[in-house]
Amino acid sequence: MHPRFISSTLTGSARAVKAAVSHPRVPTMAFTTPTSRRLFHTSPWTLSVNAPEPVPEVVHSSSNPPMAFPCVDHLEQRTKKFLQSFDGGPEPSYSNPVSGYSLYHHNEPFLMDHGGILPKFEIAYESWGELNADKSNVILLHTGLSASSHAKSHPANLAPGWWEKFIGPGLAIDTNRFHVICTNVIGGCYGSTGPSSIDPKDNKPYATRFPIVTIFDMVRAQFEMLNSMGIKKLHASVGASMGGMQSLAAALLFKERIGKVVSISAAARSHPYSIALRFTQRQVLMADPNWNKGFYYDKVPPHSGMKLAREIATISYRSGPEWEQRFGRKRSQPMTTPSLCADFLIETYLDHQGERFCLQYDPNSLLYVSKAMDMFDLSASFSAETALRRARNTLRLQEGMGSSAPANAATPPEEQAAACPTGVAPPDQNVSNTSHDDPKFQLSDLKQGMSTIKDIPTLVLGIQSDILFPVWQQKEIADCLRETGNKSVTYYELDSMYGHDAFLLEVVNVGSAVKGHLELKE
């Protein structure tokens, strides 16, 4: 049988169609890119396209015209603009999109958990509410990955903060009762020392010479700041997402100094699915040729890689049900033929999120801080190994051996073996470490690690639609705490459809739980 051409779905109404197409019009449609204007002169039958530059000269002799890629042109244009700006123009800065913060200066060397060193560091912080006479009403608020210390507007910076509606008189964190302090983490780029900061040793940006930073490093640095302020004990350590990790880490490291803990959409240890989601973001960023192994501070920044990383991150921050309701299958320009650039509304939304973020946050900070989240683990064996490393490095500094933790260097096996004051055997490369692969061992290891927090009232809050920090991880935190004897664990699951971002959006549901926990007398 010979193949037939006419589509078998060509059913009826051919006459109507013919009528509809028998009056050729010559509409003109303008399409604008940031720097050039392309005109598509169309007739119903043929279309000549002003082809983008890289398309070969065969355009008009092909069976179909080439597609336009305004999204690719846009990225190229931005790179060109950066190159032009270097002719005497200023280089891009990540360190000052936030203003009106205070600075804590730490002028002694600070050793990081993985052996790197900061000869000195700064922490940007902001605060709200009055500090009482005995300094006992302090709430330390920890941020998520990319947030600054600007959690709430104040006279020195009137812009709304990231928890604007949660902090204030009578609100979830009541500034009539509490003195709230929020910091930018070390490793970040909003005023605290991070990869974009200047290494005092050579007066050039650290870039990827910045040492690997952990959640525990961030918290230890915060407590150096609290020491300098004379704050001995916090009323509460509060945080969501990475901030929840910090909140728990603070309780583990400084149990005597924490009154209460709030952990929202966090984890007791990062699970492989969330590591995978962050890994792809880092890889996408590092694959941008402009990333240049982190040395881009006087060059074009990896804006394209950052945009893509944020698009991927955004998928993990929200939920399918929300997007189903908000965007459905709507297209941004329903009258046009489909495009490989942003086309459906959900795509333009992701594109917009990437655009907003790509020059707002330092790419190297993203790498370091997201890696810190991956490494987070409250298990006893992990804490023991870390404590030993810290002790070793402290001795090293005291003995004047100077820096430093090498990139990708091996820890000598003897030290790995010695790294277990709590009696938990460390992993051994040469011996099958079946015991460590056993989920039962891992869970009891985690419980042992978290037993430090057994006397601190803790609120654990999870969101059922959260993919990045799923509720089973919230339940794990709560269960571990309860099973180690913590009699004051409050555990709530919210049915919000906002996924991981719910902690920013659910003012009433999240806010009430936080307020109740902070203010209940126990």
Place this chain on the structure above:
Amino acid sequence: MHPRFISSTLTGSARAVKAAVSHPRVPTMAFTTPTSRRLFHTSPWTLSVNAPEPVPEVVHSSSNPPMAFPCVDHLEQRTKKFLQSFDGGPEPSYSNPVSGYSLYHHNEPFLMDHGGILPKFEIAYESWGELNADKSNVILLHTGLSASSHAKSHPANLAPGWWEKFIGPGLAIDTNRFHVICTNVIGGCYGSTGPSSIDPKDNKPYATRFPIVTIFDMVRAQFEMLNSMGIKKLHASVGASMGGMQSLAAALLFKERIGKVVSISAAARSHPYSIALRFTQRQVLMADPNWNKGFYYDKVPPHSGMKLAREIATISYRSGPEWEQRFGRKRSQPMTTPSLCADFLIETYLDHQGERFCLQYDPNSLLYVSKAMDMFDLSASFSAETALRRARNTLRLQEGMGSSAPANAATPPEEQAAACPTGVAPPDQNVSNTSHDDPKFQLSDLKQGMSTIKDIPTLVLGIQSDILFPVWQQKEIADCLRETGNKSVTYYELDSMYGHDAFLLEVVNVGSAVKGHLELKE
């Protein structure tokens, strides 16, 4: 209070630590990249690193040594290898990793749903089991996004196929009973006409001059092939993932020619979350400078972008629980300090998946075929608009107006308005289309569209851990079919932890359901 240096977690055993670190050793660790060997000469205190080239000369004067990025070096090395191979070497080919397939040649013009044209096309196909005398025992097996026609080994290609254990005597698709045909889709790169094929008009690869392709285009092309084979009616149309979309699309387009339908982990219409996941993959690929707007066939292919796209895809193909069990928090080299390249086992797994795929599949095919999935919709209004476009384009071809659908061109509003033979009003840019935004309207639109399939026994199979095609979408297919009066809908949910990939792995659970459905007399 002055900041103190000693970590407050430095508890006990300092003497043991001191003893452990007082005997310096000089271990040597070798690290190999594909082309060079780097040696890290380590001592417990200092480490000199053979720095990668782009690192500035300040290496040894900084507070910490720079990190190594072997993953970035690896990508650069591969680009260099490609560049070297062009000095007389062959260009990379995607079209022949599969061998032993047959070719259907369609030598007449074929109009695509969005107005593009293929002057001719080819379909690669393979088959198993005997075709009976009246050609009534045919099962058309549709593939997922990146699969070839090689579903099962056979004498001309002994390599195991992607459904090796599902097809054969006595197996889920019993080759003692059925003649199974599997094709590579048009738009693909495993023998069927796609972007890497030669445009007969100028003898150069189509690249992104290939027309936008839809799931319905793929199916219409398959049925042209069936026509040529004299196969009037299929015993069943079977597929998973994108193959399930095709399976349903075939029933919608050719209801008289389909005996039964199997749809596994598919969708009646793509939802925004799955569109988002595919969008990021496309954007990552298109951001690779080597993609060059699709014109890379005689140049370095966008191997880096493809690798990243596959890493993202892999996250959507599996599930958290599987990775929790399989990888947990294990690191690939537990004795080394953390790295920003692949470090945890889950990361090396993703890296490996990306490596395997990045030169195996044509990047442009990924763009076109994944876009086809995004656009898929069985709603009545969508079918009506498509049918009108097809009719219009058919007339155009008959009248010798030639190609073609412009890239990103607008459909004249009059034709949009006329595009509704079933009485469903099309979206209008200038009028608030609230009715179309109403989920109730959308659901009834979908039911109306799927009512065509009401007489075809259909098996709908979903996986509870599937993120990409969640079970609620499987339930949507089953419910719509039932509510339009289909009395023979079988709906199963599997509790497999393999996520979307379960259809490739759950031989018994998926296989039994398929076998039962195909062989039950109704």
